[in-house]
Amino acid sequence: MGVTHLSTKTSRGTPSPKTKKTFYITTPIYYPSDKLHIGHAYTTVAADAIARYKRFKGFDVRFLTGTDEHGQKIERRAKEAGKTPQQFVDEIVAGIKDLWSLLRISYDDFIRTTERRHIEVVQDVFEKILKKGDIYKSEYEGWYCVPCETFWLERQLEDGKCPNPDCRRPVELVREESYFFKLSKYQDKLIRYIEENPDFIKPASRRNEMLNFCKSGLEDLCVSRTTFNWGIPVPGDPKHVVYVWFDALTNYISALGYGRDGEEFRKYWPADLHLVGKEIMRFHTIIWPIILMALDLPLPKQVFGHGWLVLEGGKMSKSKGNVIDPVVLVDKYGVDAVRYFLLREVPFGSDGYYSEEALKGRINSDLANDLGNLLHRSLGLVERYWDGRVPTPQAGDTSMADYAREVVKKYEEAMDGFLLSDALTTVFSLVTRCNKYLDEEAPWAKMPRGEEAAASTVLYNVLESVRIVAGLLVPFLVETPEAIWTQLGIDESPRGKRWEEVVAWGGLKPSTRTRKAGPLFPRIEIRTQDAHPSTEGGAGEAGSELIDIERFKELDLRVAKVTAAEAVSGSKKLLKLQLDVGDGIGQRQVVAGIAKHYKPEDLVGKYVVLVANLKPAVLKGIRSEGMILAASHGEDCLRLLTVDGEIPPGSGIS
């Protein structure tokens, strides 16, 4: 493609086309023992946005992700599934790649630690360091649990026994030969490096932690295992396999062909950014740099430890059943809504809260109300008053142009520090400014007064701002920017165009025929679920809306037997009930607002109707796990629903 015009203004950090600077960014390689969840998606989407931004800015980007496929856990999971480890991981990796394609992750390379290209480099690296003397053979002493086939550290034991809750059997002290890596030798060098390079570890709080850890003294690291086979054999000593982190971390250079053809390695190493979750900072800022030091290789320029998406109910875990599957979210809300939420909600290095309500809130308030509606209303005006053509601005009002320029500047600052959430906040401040500007200038009022020139300027300024907004969203969203440009009547896509051209004011040509379409982001109706678990509230608006059977089925109604009841102190209305809901559900505690109508002792033994899948609530400090149903008529009349005869507690109601 012929680049004909010279860049008029070279933004900071933007290389000219001739001397294209490189940018190498990595995600962690994920462990394919299970499907990935929203947390993995978060890391990868963030890396993707950074990679897209850097490409936008003209960098020669290399974006690497992959999978870390060895280790005991995989070996076990495969066995349980009756598969070979390789078969097992192949299937999961296929699913991971599908997820990345669903989320439109623009990785340049996907490395798997079971690939030959990786195995060879790991063995090469191991051998080099061994020869150098920084890996040495010694004895590993540990407590071994024979039934569990697992080594434990002294401090992991519980009462000197196996800490596995299903085991708790005595362990035996075992010595075995192992390879050790001399972390201790490089301790001071690493400390100095971290101290002299304040940007090496981000954010600063993590940097301090890591520095602290180093200063407390590094022990040599055991880098081989003999207790399982699913790993890379130690060269020349195949009863050992290479320790997981030594294997995994090496992916960052094996993917570049370190020690082989070498060209890509020379081009892209050292990495500009390893983006990782805060939980694996230590491996990336201590073990990995020391491996590189032992190889006499330069260290990555930055390791950024991002925070987690925290769920309301605590950390995501399979046992809690609260694992959020990104595929489900994308199917439900669309890829751009999910990407937007992930990148907007979690600021800098801190944690962010995930809930579906928060996700819907973001979609509605930012994407639908502010951005989508802005485009919709301004194109509506263009259709009504300008016959669907971009109006011609008059000189004079530069307020929006000035504001947009300011936004672009702040956006660049945020992005250059990888502050994705801040960058998005800035972009949306321009959207908000546009909405306000439209209201202030009210072009729909100017037109009837014959102030067409002024109104044209206003509309142009808004449309042009929206054009730039779409451009700034290119790294974050994968469909919306082009959708906006299309509606603005621009035939090109903002993606792949040069940054300077996209963000320069005045790109939108007057007279362009616009193509207004449906809402960019439809509002999501948030069903207001009354979490009040008492029986108050009565009938509500009867007959206001018809529902289908599926909607009704969402309720889990059960017969429950009242086993105990007592008044709630400090409340005239509330009773605390213990319910027997059968074998399936068991005991439930419910707080019900029926004290004015029932005495506790009259309730015990009654069969009532429980909404079993209502979100738990806390009333007067007492947890209520559902609600029981009652009919009421005015203030004074309330009767509990019950069943017409004997039926086992827990029986379903339909």
Add this chain to the structure above:
RNA sequence: GGCGGCGUAGCUCAGCUGGUCAGAGCAUGCGGUUCAUACCCGCAGUGUCACUGGUUCGAAUCCAGUCGCCGCUACCA
């Protein structure tokens, strides 16, 4: 236990080296508008800036202590 951090409007949080620092967004209420996806715009809040002392002319901002919460404290990825 050791080191570090946090505790500011209902919610999520900004507030760097002390003097418009008492703020933003969301939620709430009221008003405006009706070009628009019940949208947008404006106004209004309430806050003992965890608690107790201290330094200072003056502290959310510095110091000490108390209470509460969180992170790190290595061989599980």
